[in-house]
Amino acid sequence: MKKIMITGASGLLGRALFNTFSDHFEVIGTAFSRASEPLVPLNLTDFRALEDFLITHKPHYLIHAAAERRPEVCLENPELTQQLNVSLPAALANLCHQHQVELFFISSDYVFDGTSPPYAETAQPAPLNDYGISKYQAEQAVLAYPQHNVVRIPVLYGAVEKIDESALTITWQQLIQSNAPKMDNWAVRYPTHVDDIAKTLKAIITQLDKSERGGVFHISDTTPYTKFQLACALADAFGYDKSQITAMDSPVGQAARPQNCQLSDNRLAKKGILYQRDAIKGLIEAVRPFVKQPEV
Numbered sequence: 001m002k003k004i005m006i007t008g009a010s011g012l013l014g015r016a017l018f019n020t021f022s023d024h025f026e027v028i029g030t031a032f033s034r035a036s037e038p039l040v041p042l043n044l045t046d047f048r049a050l051e052d053f054l055i056t057h058k059p060h061y062l063i064h065a066a067a068e069r070r071p072e073v074c075l076e077n078p079e080l081t082q083q084l085n086v087s088l089p090a091a092l093a094n095l096c097h098q099h100q101v102e103l104f105f106i107s108s109d110y111v112f113d114g115t116s117p118p119y120a121e122t123a124q125p126a127p128l129n130d131y132g133i134s135k136y137q138a139e140q141a142v143l144a145y146p147q148h149n150v151v152r153i154p155v156l157y158g159a160v161e162k163i164d165e166s167a168l169t170i171t172w173q174q175l176i177q178s179n180a181p182k183m184d185n186w187a188v189r190y191p192t193h194v195d196d197i198a199k200t201l202k203a204i205i206t207q208l209d210k211s212e213r214g215g216v217f218h219i220s221d222t223t224p225y226t227k228f229q230l231a232c233a234l235a236d237a238f239g240y241d242k243s244q245i246t247a248m249d250s251p252v253g254q255a256a257r258p259q260n261c262q263l264s265d266n267r268l269a270k271k272g273i274l275y276q277r278d279a280i281k282g283l284i285e286a287v288r289p290f291v292k293q294p295e296v
């Protein structure tokens, strides 16, 4: 049985990866502050411990999903961002190369500036904020090794542990906590379920020949939504008066954000690897456990 190591396995994407790979792989999931069985505690910024871990466990593949993904946190914590989002993946790329581990580095659509979508795998990144810059710098370090993979993904949702764990499920919290909620109607996003990302990564590893891997992959759902549109859909589903919601037609947030960085998954489309779903239905299911009002 092939062995796969998943970092960030306590996170939103990492949990889906851990579950999806568990049936056909020996999975070693690592976590940090939320490391409880079956996950293994590992501070990834301790590079010596990381190398010892790789030598001990000898995985065939490593999906690196641990990162700081919140643009405002990256803006306010440049040292943490450099260490966790740049130095760590760069060190990991080198260690994986030395120990014959194929690396899948999870990156982001935020490496693009959002002015000329859709973006192919070969498009030139031009990140707008510190988070996007950190991801792009890490990508360059990873791509120095042709056998390694950079996997760019858009905004995620799925089974959340807390309503604010996803930038999309938090919409419900924002709706019910404000008398006059204002929702971004400027940025266009392609909400993608973590289970679909996990299934796609599993297909990349199990269905593509090694000679077909390496380099940049894009994984994304294809239906565009603004946060305002998603908020209105949640309002309809759970009996909230959507006329209370104001659409904001200019950028929101402290950190600069791209307007539309749609990812074209050309490489996977050619191979017929495509996992998608209705994002509205998926988001309603993700939010439902946190809704106290009776559903209409």
Ligand SMILES: NC(=O)c1ccc[n+]([C@@H]2O[C@H](COP(=O)([O-])OP(=O)(O)OC[C@H]3O[C@@H](n4cnc5c(N)ncnc54)[C@H](OP(=O)(O)O)[C@@H]3O)[C@@H](O)[C@H]2O)c1
Binding pocket: 007, 008, 009, 010, 011, 012, 013, 014, 030, 031, 032, 033, 034, 035, 042, 043, 044, 045, 064, 065, 066, 067, 068, 069, 084, 106, 107, 108, 109, 153, 154, 155, 156, 157, 166, 167
């Ligand atoms: N979420 C999105 O919408 C989105 C969009 C595009 C790209 N991405 C990318 O997708 C990947 C996964 O994102 P996510 O939303 O699943 O992240 P997340 O839920 O915020 O989880 C982050 C993970 O990183 C781990 N971690 C943080 N510091 C660590 C350290 N020093 N040592 C070891 N582990 C550490 C955390 O462990 P503990 O919780 O146990 O401390 C957690 O498992 C990231 O690379 C992110 O940039 C995410």
